[in-house]
Amino acid sequence: xxxxxxxxxxxxxxxxxxxxxxxxxxxRVETGxxxxxxxxxxxxxxxxxPYMRGRMNAAKSYAKPVEIDGVMEGGTVARVVKSRHPxxxxxxxxLSHSGWQSFALSDGVxxxxxxxxxxxxxxxxxxLGMPGFTAYAGLLTIGQPKPGETVVVAAASGAVGSAVGQxxxxxxxxxxxxxxxxxxxxxxxxxxxxxxxxxxxxxxxVEQLTAACxxxxxxxxxxxxxxxWDAVFPLLNDFARVPVCGLIAQYNTIVESGTDxxxxxxxxxxxxxxxxxxxxxxxxxxxxxxxxxEMAEWIASGRVRYREDIVDxxxxxxxxxxxxxxGRNFGKLIMRVAE
Amino acid sequence: xxxxxxxxxxxxxxxxxxxxxxxxxxxRVETGxxxxxxxxxxxxxxxxxPYMRGRMNAAKSYAKPVEIDGVMEGGTVARVVKSRHPxxxxxxxxLSHSGWQSFALSDGVxxxxxxxxxxxxxxxxxxLGMPGFTAYAGLLTIGQPKPGETVVVAAASGAVGSAVGQxxxxxxxxxxxxxxxxxxxxxxxxxxxxxxxxxxxxxxxVEQLTAACxxxxxxxxxxxxxxxWDAVFPLLNDFARVPVCGLIAQYNTIVESGTDxxxxxxxxxxxxxxxxxxxxxxxxxxxxxxxxxEMAEWIASGRVRYREDIVDxxxxxxxxxxxxxxGRNFGKLIMRVAE
Numbered sequence: 001x002x003x004x005x006x007x008x009x010x011x012x013x014x015x016x017x018x019x020x021x022x023x024x025x026x027x028r029v030e031t032g033x034x035x036x037x038x039x040x041x042x043x044x045x046x047x048x049x050p051y052m053r054g055r056m057n058a059a060k061s062y063a064k065p066v067e068i069d070g071v072m073e074g075g076t077v078a079r080v081v082k083s084r085h086p087x088x089x090x091x092x093x094x095l096s097h098s099g100w101q102s103f104a105l106s107d108g109v110x111x112x113x114x115x116x117x118x119x120x121x122x123x124x125x126x127x128l129g130m131p132g133f134t135a136y137a138g139l140l141t142i143g144q145p146k147p148g149e150t151v152v153v154a155a156a157s158g159a160v161g162s163a164v165g166q167x168x169x170x171x172x173x174x175x176x177x178x179x180x181x182x183x184x185x186x187x188x189x190x191x192x193x194x195x196x197x198x199x200x201x202x203x204x205x206v207e208q209l210t211a212a213c214x215x216x217x218x219x220x221x222x223x224x225x226x227x228x229w230d231a232v233f234p235l236l237n238d239f240a241r242v243p244v245c246g247l248i249a250q251y252n253t254i255v256e257s258g259t260d261x262x263x264x265x266x267x268x269x270x271x272x273x274x275x276x277x278x279x280x281x282x283x284x285x286x287x288x289x290x291x292x293x294e295m296a297e298w299i300a301s302g303r304v305r306y307r308e309d310i311v312d313x314x315x316x317x318x319x320x321x322x323x324x325x326x327g328r329n330f331g332k333l334i335m336r337v338a339e
Numbered sequence: 340x341x342x343x344x345x346x347x348x349x350x351x352x353x354x355x356x357x358x359x360x361x362x363x364x365x366x367r368v369e370t371g372x373x374x375x376x377x378x379x380x381x382x383x384x385x386x387x388x389p390y391m392r393g394r395m396n397a398a399k400s401y402a403k404p405v406e407i408d409g410v411m412e413g414g415t416v417a418r419v420v421k422s423r424h425p426x427x428x429x430x431x432x433x434l435s436h437s438g439w440q441s442f443a444l445s446d447g448v449x450x451x452x453x454x455x456x457x458x459x460x461x462x463x464x465x466x467l468g469m470p471g472f473t474a475y476a477g478l479l480t481i482g483q484p485k486p487g488e489t490v491v492v493a494a495a496s497g498a499v500g501s502a503v504g505q506x507x508x509x510x511x512x513x514x515x516x517x518x519x520x521x522x523x524x525x526x527x528x529x530x531x532x533x534x535x536x537x538x539x540x541x542x543x544x545v546e547q548l549t550a551a552c553x554x555x556x557x558x559x560x561x562x563x564x565x566x567x568w569d570a571v572f573p574l575l576n577d578f579a580r581v582p583v584c585g586l587i588a589q590y591n592t593i594v595e596s597g598t599d600x601x602x603x604x605x606x607x608x609x610x611x612x613x614x615x616x617x618x619x620x621x622x623x624x625x626x627x628x629x630x631x632x633e634m635a636e637w638i639a640s641g642r643v644r645y646r647e648d649i650v651d652x653x654x655x656x657x658x659x660x661x662x663x664x665x666g667r668n669f670g671k672l673i674m675r676v677a678e
Contacts, residue, residue, distance in 0.1 A: 054610075225605060239622075244609050247602075254602040262600035263586075263593040266564060269617035270583050271398075276615040278608035283578075 004031040004040070004081075008101035009317050011066045015056055018252045019325070023056070024072070024318040031103040039085045041078035041096055041104045046314065046335040047125035048074065048321050049159070050223075053251040063280075072100035072317075075130055076337075077114065077121045088113075095124045100317050102337050119296065126332035127306040128295055130281060131159035134245055136291045137284035139164050139221060140171075142243035142277045147172030149218035152209075152235075154178040154228045156188045156197065157307065159332035160245060163295075164221045165194045166304045173219070176212050178228055180327050187330075192305055206231045216240075225249040233265075236274060244278040248325065307331030343370040343379070343420075347440035348656055350405045354395055357591045358664070362395070363411070363657040370442040378424045380417035380435055380443045385653065385674040386464035387413065387660050388498070389562075392590040402619075411439035411656075414469055415676075416453065416460045427452075434463045439656050441676050458635065465671035466645040467634055469620060470498035473584055475630045476623035478503050478560060479510075481582035481616045486511030488557035491548075491574075493517040493567045495527045495536065496646065498671035499584060502634075503560045504533045505643045512558070515551050517567055519666050526669075531644055545570045555579075564588040572604075575613055583617040587664065646670030 012025040080092040095112040098104035151168035155161040156177025165175035177188040177197040196212040216237035226249025298304040309331040351364040419431040434451040437443035490507035494500040495516025504514035516527040535551040555576035565588025637643040648670040
């Protein structure tokens with residue numbers, strides 16, 4: 001049997017503020033042979049997601065940080081190339097969490113077989129995977145949209161935001177998207193069918209958002225933070241719900257100078273009976289079967305659409321990831337690692 | 340029929356920061372006679388509560404502000420002294436919302452008859468009234484205490500805090516109280532049976548609170564804000580719940596200088612999957628029947644104890660209220676307006 005060369009991207013250094021290419025290192029190592037009960041996976045697609053920025057820090061979180069010199073973590077679609085595991089055969093396509101590399105050994109734990117006929121395998125990393133489920137569970141369980149309510153979400157052309165707005169509309173709510181630039185805004189409005197969209201880079205962003213939400217905001221699905229939060233906050237209605245899924249604007253640095261906004265936040269939480277609730281999709285794992293079946297149906301019927309931004313070559317992952325943190329991707333960002 | 344003289348306390352001016360006696364004015368006016376379908380109430384007891392500070396401002400809130408020259412609002416226990424209403428008789432005791440005055444006309448709407456034999460009528464303003472229900476609904480519906488969890492509440496000798504801790508214990512949780520001064524702390528620990536109590540005025544308050552919560556905090560029932568929040572926040576466990584019921588430390592002034600604590604708050608909300616939820620008891624009105632029956636049983640069985648701080652004379656209400664905002668009361672503050 002030939003020995004496979006595994007290309008992998010490891011964390012070379014913990015970023016100070018904004019990550020830079022030298023925080024990553026590309027290595028080539030030999031992959032071992034699968035032992036009894038193991039299988040060898042060839043990674044075809046790697047998902048790049050904002051949460052990975054958090055894993056690069058040493059800080060305490062719900063998930064362990066990536067170790068220095070450790071392989072960057074991430075969801076992957078892989079093909080079984082060798083199997084000594086009774087439940088998997090050569091050629092099977094699986095969803096795995098193999099990280100930023102081209103080959104991986106697995107004992108089969110946590111793998112999910114994919115049916116490439118039912119849906120393109122890349123959707124298991126996006127609309128039918130973790131990002132889609134994040135939108136589904138956070139919006140429905142925490143947000144609880146009701147007909148006629150206004151739901152606002154930023155990064156609306158992205159993997160999570162696009163699903164949030166479309167599910168909101170399926171539930172009879174009004175979806176207002178926030179995106180960066182004319183092209184993304186046109187996509188959100190015309191292709192995804194949001195009721196309104198606002199460009200956060202516009203000079204009159206605050207005025208535009210206010211005009212787009214004439215009856216205030218009942219649910220703000222928070223995945224960015226920063227200046228979008230400041231624009232949204234005054235518009236929150238009594239009993240508004242804020243599922244907090246991500247804060248991409250402050251992953252690199254937290255600015256603590258200036259006005260202390262905490263007392264006003266708490267005052268308004270009290271006066272307006274607001275709910276602010278952080279979450280990670282994992283805690284709603286029992287809803288996954290319902291999600292897979294509902295979302296597959298919504299995609300099949302055209303009620304949920306999605307866009308993927310596929311970039312070739314694992315060695316380009318660091319650059320693509322840095323772009324993701326700045327919103328340079330357009331749709332769910334996926335690296336094509338192999339054909 | 341004799342004309343009654345009504346003594347009433349009106350809002351003379353909207354306070355700038357901390358209220359002062361001159362923000363109130365005591366007036367004496369004649370009370371009219373009840374018309375058909377009306378009744379005349381003589382106020383016996385007036386409840387003084389922190390929320391009233393908010394009503395003195397013009398700011399938008401879930402409740403309308405008291406108008407300038409308007410009678411200060413408040414819950415009251417009253418005796419029916421004249422009735423031209425079919426459902427009420429002279430001598431009936433009722434819970435009303437008549438405000439800071441000695442007599443009031445009513446059309447009967449919103450009155451609740453009280454049985455002085457079942458419980459002392461003053462409890463309808465405290466443990467068996469709005470404050471007790473605030474504790475019950477906020478803790479059980481938002482906090483959802485589970486056996487073995489740690490529940491922290493400030494103003495623990497007060498009307499709401501004392502009920503929060505005792506209900507938490509009934510649900511199998513560990514209750515940690517925060518109070519000001521040795522006397523109140525002893526009462527919370529020994530009379531109310533909290534598992535631990537910490538004096539917020541101690542120099543080593545933060546260290547004491549940390550030591551009192553060796554397994555972190557699962558529920559923080561927020562009714563004070565200020566430096567207590569800063570001590571509690573780092574101790575919140577993953578999935579902690581924070582029902583926000585009041586913020587007495589910032590009712591008079593909001594200090595916005597210094598470090599902006601909002602980004603860190605949101606970061607931790609995300610990392611620790613925290614829930615922060617403002618509420619007013621009114622939104623849980625459908626739980627009131629369950630509350631009345633459960634709480635009456637807990638009081639009868641001695642599982643919930645309470646303390647009242649009764650002050651004589653309506654004309655002393657402004658001073659007593661100013662003391663309440665500074666924590667000078669000891670137990671549920673009630674004005675005795677008449678015998």
